[in-house]
Amino acid sequence: MEPSQSTKKSGTYDTVIIGAGAAGMTAAIYAARYRMRTKVFGREVGGLLNEAHKVENYPGYSSISGFELMMRFKEHLDHFRVPVSDENVTGAKKDGDLFVITTDKGSYRTRTVIIATGTIRRKLGVPGERELKGKGVHYCATCDAPFYGGKTAAVVGGSDSAAQAALLLSEYADKVYMIYRKARLRAEPITVKHIQDNPKIEVIYTTNVTAIKGASKVEKVVLDTPYKGSYDLPLDGLFIEIGADPANTVAQDLGLAMNEKGEIRIDREAKTSVKGVFAAGDITDTDYKQAVVGAGEGALAAWSAYYCLQDMLNP
Amino acid sequence: MEPSQSTKKSGTYDTVIIGAGAAGMTAAIYAARYRMRTKVFGREVGGLLNEAHKVENYPGYSSISGFELMMRFKEHLDHFRVPVSDENVTGAKKDGDLFVITTDKGSYRTRTVIIATGTIRRKLGVPGERELKGKGVHYCATCDAPFYGGKTAAVVGGSDSAAQAALLLSEYADKVYMIYRKARLRAEPITVKHIQDNPKIEVIYTTNVTAIKGASKVEKVVLDTPYKGSYDLPLDGLFIEIGADPANTVAQDLGLAMNEKGEIRIDREAKTSVKGVFAAGDITDTDYKQAVVGAGEGALAAWSAYYCLQDMLNP
Numbered sequence: 001m002e003p004s005q006s007t008k009k010s011g012t013y014d015t016v017i018i019g020a021g022a023a024g025m026t027a028a029i030y031a032a033r034y035r036m037r038t039k040v041f042g043r044e045v046g047g048l049l050n051e052a053h054k055v056e057n058y059p060g061y062s063s064i065s066g067f068e069l070m071m072r073f074k075e076h077l078d079h080f081r082v083p084v085s086d087e088n089v090t091g092a093k094k095d096g097d098l099f100v101i102t103t104d105k106g107s108y109r110t111r112t113v114i115i116a117t118g119t120i121r122r123k124l125g126v127p128g129e130r131e132l133k134g135k136g137v138h139y140c141a142t143c144d145a146p147f148y149g150g151k152t153a154a155v156v157g158g159s160d161s162a163a164q165a166a167l168l169l170s171e172y173a174d175k176v177y178m179i180y181r182k183a184r185l186r187a188e189p190i191t192v193k194h195i196q197d198n199p200k201i202e203v204i205y206t207t208n209v210t211a212i213k214g215a216s217k218v219e220k221v222v223l224d225t226p227y228k229g230s231y232d233l234p235l236d237g238l239f240i241e242i243g244a245d246p247a248n249t250v251a252q253d254l255g256l257a258m259n260e261k262g263e264i265r266i267d268r269e270a271k272t273s274v275k276g277v278f279a280a281g282d283i284t285d286t287d288y289k290q291a292v293v294g295a296g297e298g299a300l301a302a303w304s305a306y307y308c309l310q311d312m313l314n315p
Numbered sequence: 316m317e318p319s320q321s322t323k324k325s326g327t328y329d330t331v332i333i334g335a336g337a338a339g340m341t342a343a344i345y346a347a348r349y350r351m352r353t354k355v356f357g358r359e360v361g362g363l364l365n366e367a368h369k370v371e372n373y374p375g376y377s378s379i380s381g382f383e384l385m386m387r388f389k390e391h392l393d394h395f396r397v398p399v400s401d402e403n404v405t406g407a408k409k410d411g412d413l414f415v416i417t418t419d420k421g422s423y424r425t426r427t428v429i430i431a432t433g434t435i436r437r438k439l440g441v442p443g444e445r446e447l448k449g450k451g452v453h454y455c456a457t458c459d460a461p462f463y464g465g466k467t468a469a470v471v472g473g474s475d476s477a478a479q480a481a482l483l484l485s486e487y488a489d490k491v492y493m494i495y496r497k498a499r500l501r502a503e504p505i506t507v508k509h510i511q512d513n514p515k516i517e518v519i520y521t522t523n524v525t526a527i528k529g530a531s532k533v534e535k536v537v538l539d540t541p542y543k544g545s546y547d548l549p550l551d552g553l554f555i556e557i558g559a560d561p562a563n564t565v566a567q568d569l570g571l572a573m574n575e576k577g578e579i580r581i582d583r584e585a586k587t588s589v590k591g592v593f594a595a596g597d598i599t600d601t602d603y604k605q606a607v608v609g610a611g612e613g614a615l616a617a618w619s620a621y622y623c624l625q626d627m628l629n630p
Contacts, residue, residue: 059337292611
């Protein structure tokens with residue numbers, strides 16, 4: 001008996017979702033509801049949101065840790081029996097009507113691709129940063145703030161994430177500095193007010209860190225502008241919160257149109273410049289990076305992938 | 316002493332949000348976080364989603380009733396002490412740099428407006444519909460399905476909402492018909508499978524209801540195509556689930572650009588064609604009507620309103 005179309009194509013997925021943060025997991029939930037044959041790759045389930053100490057702006061949860069919220073997303077996804085593979089995606093290419101996704105363990109054929117790879121944290125790029133990483137230099141306040149009970153720590157950056165990190169640190173440390181290159185924090189106004197009202201936090205404006213020093217652990221940082229008469233600021237720990245860059249290697253492989261920041265250009269239906277490829281979440285050129293915005297894009301991406309698939313299978 | 320700028324303008328809101336469904340409440344949560352002076356009008360907190368028996372696609376909640384989910388949104392909003400007024404918005408107009416929103420109880424000046432008015436359920440428009448409304452003719456299965464224990468009911472429509480209504484009815488009624496004008500349901504594939512697997516539900520395709528009959532309550536409907544040899548289908552109740560029209564009277568008042576369906580055209584930042592006016596949720600021209608998509612738009616609308624306000628106040 002001749003194998004049916006579906007048997008012949010049994011190695012082919014309807015969609016491969018790369019990334020398992022808020023956007024990728026939402027895309028996976030929707031893809032499963034559309035009964036698409038779905039594969040999800042995500043080295044870290046939850047992504048960047050895992051590092052958020054408190055999330056108070058995902059509608060429906062007044063206050064929840066980022067990790068806990070992402071576990072709720074994961075439980076939701078588990079209801080549809082769509083596993084998340086921790087294989088590392090190393091490449092992607094178009095192959096006729098299909099796409100081939102390569103990982104460190106194999107390669108996978110799929111009719112559509114949803115990219116939700118998010119961002120990679122930016123490094124400061126100063127002497128001492130690499131050497132003292134994990135020895136007082138940190139990139140995740142939620143993860144490492146609890147080690148600073150009774151100590152002095154600083155946050156580099158002026159974003160909402162940076163301010164949230166400072167607020168969290170103030171719950172442990174005796175003294176927290178925020179060191180920011182500009183004259184005014186760019187955090188949300190409500191967060192700025194919390195910073196101003198917090199007696200433990202001091203903001204050092206229009207100042208950059210030029211080096212991190214210490215024998216076996218952080219002892220001080222060097223500033224480019226004197227603070228209280230000194231270029232040296234003694235510290236036990238430094239949290240670097242200066243943003244993140246788009247994780248766009250798969251997007252590059254597939255030749256997707258991107259903006260000057262390296263974010264994937266999408267339209268209002270989460271379509272990229274290449275047919276069959278969709279994107280959602282922090283990797284896209286949507287300016288406002290929020291869990292609920294990325295989740296909305298994830299739903300749109302799965303919906304668009306579903307209708308793209310219908311067009312492919314019933315031309 | 317001369318009153319300060321803020322005292323003089325004390326009657327002016329930073330933003331007025333019209334609608335308190337998923338999109339409107341998310342906009343309100345974000346507006347509050349931006350410390351904007353915010354007024355929310357919503358005759359029905361929760362909006363259309365209140366009527367959903369089960370919501371299984373709002374990420375983070377595997378399965379929850381629409382009413383319960385909307386109560387979680389409301390509790391979330393309550394944390395920011397932003398009340399929802401049940402005044403009925405009757406008109407809106409531009410007045411210089413401001414907007415004036417009129418309700419049945421007063422008028423309100425605001426710098427920006429966020430429209431999240433959603434949709435109004437569509438009527439069938441056949442004889443007997445108005446007369447027998449509430450006497451066997453229903454528009455909300457979640458609200459009224461429990462009255463049909465052991466009875467026979469039908470749903471008109473083929474959308475996902477219609478199919479969900481039929482599934483819910485089948486938990487009470489002995490027999491449920493779906494009457495649909497087309498040859499194939501347009502519900503989500505997973506929902507179609509549930510319909511097909513349900514022994515109580517029978518779908519009557521390519522058929523319209525032309526009249527609803529009954530002395531003091533629904534007794535039967537008249538079909539335009541015979542079913543099992545008869546134009547009459549005896550029923551205890553009829554649930555009309557044929558979609559909804561955009562609630563766009565405020566949009567019309569403000570002269571916003573709309574599409575052919577009467578939905579407000581927005582860009583990727585939830586901006587409408589009129590500066591200072593934003594829209595989110597089912598009222599917009601986003602094709603995919605989902606709670607999480609509307610919530611994402613609500614966040615974007617508040618963010619855009621906030622930056623619009625910054626531009627107005629610091630030109």
